[in-house]
Amino acid sequence: MENFLRDKDVWIVGSVCLVASFLWRQFWSLFTHKRKRDKSTGSTSVHTEFKEKDGVEKPKVCLKGLKSQKKKKPPDVADAVQADLEEVQKLNQQNAELSHGNTESVASAAELLDLIRDEQEPQVEKEREKEKEVLKAVEEKEEDKDFLAEFKLDKRVEAQREISKEEEKEKIEKTEELSVPEVPPLLTPPCEISESSAVYQESSEENVDLTGSAKRRVTDENLEKDDLKKSRVEERSEEVEKSEEEEKPEVDSAEVGPEEPEEEIKEGEPTAEEYTIDCSPPPPAPFEHRVVTSKTHQIATYYTINRDEVLGGGRFGMVHKCVEKSSGLTLAAKIIKTRSQKEKEVVKSEIEVMNQLNHANLIQLYAAYESRYDITLIMEYVEGGELFDRIIDENYKLTELDTVLFIRQITEGLQYMHKMYILHLDLKPENILCVSRETNKIKIIDFGLARRYKPREKLRVNFGTPEFLAPEVINYEFVSFPTDMWSLGVITYMLLSSLSPFLGDDDNETLNNILECKWSFEEAEFADISDEAKDFITRLLVKSKSWRMSASQSLKHPWLSDRALHYRLHQKKNKCHSTRAPVPES
Structure with missing residues (x-):
């Protein structure tokens, strides 16, 4: 019997220990769960979430959040657990009296623990929900503040818009009252x-x-x-359109006259005191621009060269008139003697230069044929003769306005060459041909001394005609585009006066005059020449090449572009400025 009682006591004690350990585990899990929840949703999180922009905490909001958490704190779990333990002890005593009720006591204790869990879990969930509601309420309050601020600004803007609209209406009414009676x-x-x-x-x-x-x-x-x-x-555009429509005469298509006066009106519509010079280009070559290479075929099989008719000549050879057998086209044959390979290379460089030049004021190349001792260049035929012939012709009345036309065309040709980075380096009246004897249209020829300008490669030359050489050529200095502009100044001087500005008794004196830049307008031939023409020459015959006008600047000079000046020159066009020309008959 005693052994039975001992085993019973041991059984009871063991069961009590098991229940106590189970309750202790439950209590510890609840306690740790609460600490974690406090860390995640406690006062620190509230403080970090509701900070101002500058990093300063908002004490009022944080205190409210803390107070709400304290008020809604769940009941103390430890007290409830102690009460439960007392009840369990009482039940254990009863079980000691009734040995067969041990299993029922354990079941009842487990049921009590389940009840405690079921009661505590909804409370924890409710607390979490309440905390979330508090956080949402605080966020909504801040959003309401921002919304109120924006709402106030919108109201202010709308009020100011209404005020501005009222002011605008008043101003519009005033402007209507003032402007309507004045405007037709x-x-x-x-x-x-x-x-x-x-x-x-x-x-x-x-x-x-x-x-x-x-x-x-x-x-x-x-x-x-x-x-x-x-x-x-x-209003002005409408008036201009109406006036243009009224000014246009109704003319039948059969009665239409030449197109030249219409082009002059379109270009500038000159007034009574203006005169538009004929700036149209000379007639183009009778063939399209070609890229020519020298051929070794017999030239006689393709062309008939009239060696008795000489068009020109010089140190290079002679120019003859020729006809192409297949087409009957009249051309010019320039026969250049080339006894050495170096001379042939010079002629081939001239061909390369002419292949790059496609301008109405520059002579065009048609074909090239190479033989053992010469190279023949077939070129465009021009029948007007050299410009130098007009300078020395006593029967030709060369006026200042004619000189303007000549110089303008030469300048346009130089402008094109310089844009193509090509220097002529032998510009003179003999290398300028007139298209015909009735017009003042010209073409530049003879590119035998022309060179391609390369800025990195400094170019020096020691050739040319002494009268037209620039100072940098004589001093064997670097040449560039202004070198051609010096020669243009000399040609202008000669066309206006039929005198050479630097010509001396021999070549040495001529070269010294160029180096000293000795020239003037003191001759009687410049008595009636305009000041603009003198200024044009003065800006070209400058010893320092960097101070000379370029081709583009020369075309903008008043002497070549001022229509009022051209009108004055046109009024006295019958007066010749060359001493070799005859005085007009009365």
């Missing part, structure tokens, strides 16, 4: 006022300013000025 009804239809007011209102609504009405007044005035300017421009 034909030029300003009533729809323009409404359109301008609509544009005005739209621009004012876009440019709302919160600082005051001073800026609005400035923008209003500027908009009114812009509207007035636009209306005036439209």
Whole structure:
């Protein structure tokens, strides 16, 4: 019996220990769960979430959050556990009295523990939900504050817009009262006022300013000025179109005259005191531009060269008139003697230069044939003769206006060559041909001394005609585009006076005169020459090449571009400025 009681006591004690350990585990899990929840949703999280922009905490919001958490704190779990333990002890005593009720006591204890769990879990969930609601309420309050601030700003903006609209309406009414009687009804239809007011209102609504009405007044005035300017421009354009339509005469297609006067009117419509010179280019070559290579075929099989008719000549050889057998085209054959390989290379470089030049004022190359002792260049045929012949011709009346036409065309040809980075380096009246004896159209020829300009490769030359050489050529210095412009100045001087500015008794004296830059307008031949022509020469015959006019600048000079000056020169066109020309008959 005693052994039985001992085993029973051991059994009871063991069961009590098991229940106590189970309760202790439950209590510890609840305690740790609460600590974790406090860490995740406690006061520190509230403080970090609700901070101002500058990093300073908001004490009021944080205190409210803490108070709400303290008020809604769940009941103490430890007290409840102690009460449960007392009840368990009582039950254990009863079980000691009734040995067969041990299993029931354990079951009842387990049921009690389950009840405690079921009661505590909804409380924890409710607490979590309440905390979330608190956080949402705080966030909503902040959003409400921002919304109220924006709402107030919107109200202010709308109020200011209404005020600006009222002011604009008053100003528009005033402008209508002032402007409507002054403007004639034909030029300003009533729809323009409404359109301008609509544009005005739209621009004012876009440019709302919160600082005051001073800026609005400035923008209003500027908009009114812009509207007035636009209306005036439209009125002027309508008047111009009407006047042009009235001025156009109704002419039948059969009665249409030559096109030249119409082109002059389109180019500038000169007034009574202006004169437009004929700036049209000379007739082009009778064939398209070609890229030529020298051939070794017999030239006689393709061309008939009239060796008795000489068109020109010089140190290179002779130029003859020729005809192509297949087409009957009249051309010019320039026969160049080439006894050495070096001379052949010089002629081939001339061919390469001419292949790159495609301009109406530059002679065009048609073909090239190479033999053992010469190379023949077949070129465009020009029958007007050399410009030098007109300078020395006593029967030709060369006026200053004619000189303007000649120099302008030469300058246009040089401008094209310089754009192609090619220097002529032998520009003189003998190398300028007239297209015909009736017109003043010219073409530049003889590119035997022409060189391609390469900025990195400094070019020096020691050739040319002494009268037209630039100082840098004589000093064997680097040559460039201004070298050709010096020669243009010399040609201009000669055309206006039929005198050479630097010509001496021999070549040495001529070269010294060039180096000293000795020239003047003291001769009697310049008595009637215009000041613009003298200024044109003065800007070209400059010893320092960097100070000379370029081809583009020369074309803009008044002597070549001023129509009023050309009108004055046209009025005295019968007066010849060459001493070798005859005096006009009375």
